[in-house]
Amino acid sequence: MSDVTTTSVDVRDVRRKFGDRVVLDDLSLTIGESEFVVLLGPSGCGKSTLLRLLGGLDRPDAGTVTVPRERAIVFQNDRLLPWQRVLRNVTIGLYEAGADERALAVLDEVGLKDHARAWPKTLSGGEAQRVSLARALVTEPDLVLLDEPFAALDAITRLRMHDLVRELRRKHNAAMLLVTHDVDEAIALADRILVMSDGRIGSSYDVRLDQDERAIGTAREDLRASLLGDLGLAAVH
Numbered sequence: 001m002s003d004v005t006t007t008s009v010d011v012r013d014v015r016r017k018f019g020d021r022v023v024l025d026d027l028s029l030t031i032g033e034s035e036f037v038v039l040l041g042p043s044g045c046g047k048s049t050l051l052r053l054l055g056g057l058d059r060p061d062a063g064t065v066t067v068p069r070e071r072a073i074v075f076q077n078d079r080l081l082p083w084q085r086v087l088r089n090v091t092i093g094l095y096e097a098g099a100d101e102r103a104l105a106v107l108d109e110v111g112l113k114d115h116a117r118a119w120p121k122t123l124s125g126g127e128a129q130r131v132s133l134a135r136a137l138v139t140e141p142d143l144v145l146l147d148e149p150f151a152a153l154d155a156i157t158r159l160r161m162h163d164l165v166r167e168l169r170r171k172h173n174a175a176m177l178l179v180t181h182d183v184d185e186a187i188a189l190a191d192r193i194l195v196m197s198d199g200r201i202g203s204s205y206d207v208r209l210d211q212d213e214r215a216i217g218t219a220r221e222d223l224r225a226s227l228l229g230d231l232g233l234a235a236v237h
């Protein structure tokens with residue numbers, strides 16, 4: 001291929017049905033190595049279904065999904081094991097020597113090295129999600145899947161998380177796919193925003209190339225309009 005960047009994710013003509021309902025309808029997308037793609041779309045349009053396919057938690061009825069072997073998922077709820085301390089929650093899935101050191105290094109990156117011996121129930125929502133990010137990154141995945149990881153956090157904590165994710169992205173060279181309903185979150189983090197509708201990728205915005213304020217303002221309006229348009233259609237059904 002003549003692409004400048006190497007492809008990390010290649011989804012081709014994927015179809016996924018639940019009963020009679022076609023949730024993903026010949027959907028195709030690619031994500032480049034170390035590219036940050038945000039998937040926006042109204043509730044129920046199939047974002048999590050796509051993420052689950054990429055994470056290997058589900059299989060398509062038709063089409064192909066090509067993803068790197070090393071990948072990690074962060075969900076909206078932290079899914080930490082309450083009976084394990086923070087450090088053990090991060091080392092889960094690491095079997096080699098030096099696991100504790102690696103986990104401590106990533107906990108340091110998310111600002112929680114001091115909490116290594118804490119129990120999950122003593123953490124705030126934002127801290128618990130930072131541990132989830134540490135757990136995802138400790139294996140140095142090539143692809144990180146983020147399923148609305150900041151949706152349950154308050155606005156200020158969410159903004160702090162955006163800064164953290166940008167910083168983590170610089171340090172770890174993974175491709176990232178974030179699912180969100182939040183247009184501003186999408187613009188803050190994405191290289192490219194994909195809007196999903198009717199089981200496919202409806203439109204695509206290149207944020208990285210559009211750095212001037214006016215272009216970003218226009219994109220924000222367009223994105224809001226396409227989301228509201230989809231919601232309007234959904235309300236008619």
Ligand SMILES: Nc1ncnc2c1ncn2[C@@H]1O[C@H](COP(=O)(O)OP(=O)(O)OP(=O)(O)O)[C@@H](O)[C@H]1O
Nearest residue numbers: 018019023041042043044045046047048049050181
């Ligand atoms: N395992 C399943 N069995 C039956 N239907 C399912 C299953 N998983 C998802 N669906 C249906 O597929 C559709 C898409 O669900 P999905 O969770 O992918 O949407 P979403 O875009 O992530 O929504 P939200 O933004 O609300 O999380 C929904 O109508 C949902 O009910």
